[in-house]
Structures are given as C-alpha cells and as structure tokens.
Amino acid sequence: MxxxxxxxxxxxxxxxxxxxxxxxxxxxxxxxxxxxxxxxxxxxxxxxxxxxxxxxxxxxxxxxxxxxxxxxxxxxxxxxDEQCIEMYSTIKIYNDKLLRIKKEMSSIHERTLKLKKRALRLQQIKQKEALAKEQKREEETRREQELIGKPLSD
Known part of the structure; x- marks a missing residue:
C-alpha cells in the first residue's frame, strides 16, 4: 500500500x-x-x-x-460468616417445613373436595328417597281413600 x-x-x-x-x-x-x-x-x-x-x-x-x-x-x-451460615441453615429448615405444610394443605384440600362431592351425592340420594317415600305415602293415602270413600248410592 x-x-x-x-x-x-x-x-x-x-x-x-x-x-x-x-x-x-x-x-x-x-x-x-x-x-x-x-x-x-x-x-x-x-x-x-x-x-x-x-x-x-x-x-x-x-x-x-x-x-x-x-x-x-x-x-x-x-x-x-457464622451468622450467615446459621441463617442459611435456618432458612433451609423453614423452607422444608413450608413445603411439608403446602403438601399437607393440598392433600386436605383434595380430601375436602371429595367429601363435599360425597355429601352432595348423599344429599341427592336422601332427597330422592324422601321424594319416593312421600309419593308412596300419597299413593297409600289415595288407596285408602279409594277403599274407604266409596259410599253406595242406590
């Protein structure tokens, strides 16, 4: 160049x-x-x-x-630093406890949902049984009325 x-x-x-x-x-x-x-x-x-x-x-x-x-x-x-080391170990312990509590709460929540579903199903069954019982009672009352209530008209 x-x-x-x-x-x-x-x-x-x-x-x-x-x-x-x-x-x-x-x-x-x-x-x-x-x-x-x-x-x-x-x-x-x-x-x-x-x-x-x-x-x-x-x-x-x-x-x-x-x-x-x-x-x-x-x-x-x-x-x-000793304080930091101690604090880190304390944090780890409490973190483990927190995780355990969360897991327990989740388990309890699931069981509660299952129990609510079961209670709802049982309530529906009870209502059906009560309705069936009421219908049966009405039918018996009507039958009795039919048996008793017919006067002879001549």
Whole structure:
C-alpha cells in the first residue's frame, strides 16, 4: 500500500541510482530519510492514537480487576460468616417445613373436595328417597281413600 509521499520518494530515488556512487549514497541517504519520514507521517498518528486507547483500556481493566477482587473478598467473608451460615441453615429448615405444610394443605384440600362431592351425592340420594317415600305415602293415602270413600248410592 503506497501513499503519495511514498511514491514521490521512490520517484526521487530512481533517477539517482544511475549516477556515480558517492553522490548516489548521499542522495540515497536523503531519499531514505524522506521515505522514512513519509512512512512515519502516515502511520505515526494512528499508531499513537491506538497506543493511547490501549493505555486507557489497560487502566480500565486494572480498575475492574481491583473491583472484582474487592467483591470476591466480600463474598468470601460473607460466606464464612457464622451468622450467615446459621441463617442459611435456618432458612433451609423453614423452607422444608413450608413445603411439608403446602403438601399437607393440598392433600386436605383434595380430601375436602371429595367429601363435599360425597355429601352432595348423599344429599341427592336422601332427597330422592324422601321424594319416593312421600309419593308412596300419597299413593297409600289415595288407596285408602279409594277403599274407604266409596259410599253406595242406590
């Protein structure tokens, strides 16, 4: 990838190659200096900017590493704290109790629903029996009325 500066320097160097050696060395030295300066002019500012960005990135990385170390230290201290360990075990015990109570409540709820359905069925059966009994009683009363109630008309 050649730039305008690099091409100009190369154009200056080429005609001097055919001349005599001492002048050629001086001209090549000047041309080399110009070529180096041209390359530096082209690449120096982006490289300097990259260097600055990398330095900034490294500073931020170091800051993050320090923060992470502090957080890890705090977490380690918290995990080793006797009160926290005791509290975690208490939480586990109460969580197990809660799960057991929930399971019991669910079981009781299911049994209650079954009992309600059974009670409803029994109530319906009782009502049917009472209705049948009432109908039977009415029929007996009607029969008795039929047997008793017919006077002889002559």
């Amino acid at each position: 050649m730039t305008d500066i690099g091409e100009a320097a190369a154009a200056e160097v080429q005609p001097n190659i055919t001349s005599n050696e001492p002048e050629q060395l001086v001209a090549m030295t000047n041309a080399t200096d110009k070529l180096v300066q041209g390359i530096l002019d082209v690449y120096q500012s982006p490289l300097q900017q990259m260097k600055n960005e990398l330095q900034e990135l490294l500073k931020k990385q170091e800051s993050l590493v320090d923060k992470m170390q502090v957080e890890n230290k705090q977490l380690t201290e918290t995990a080793e």
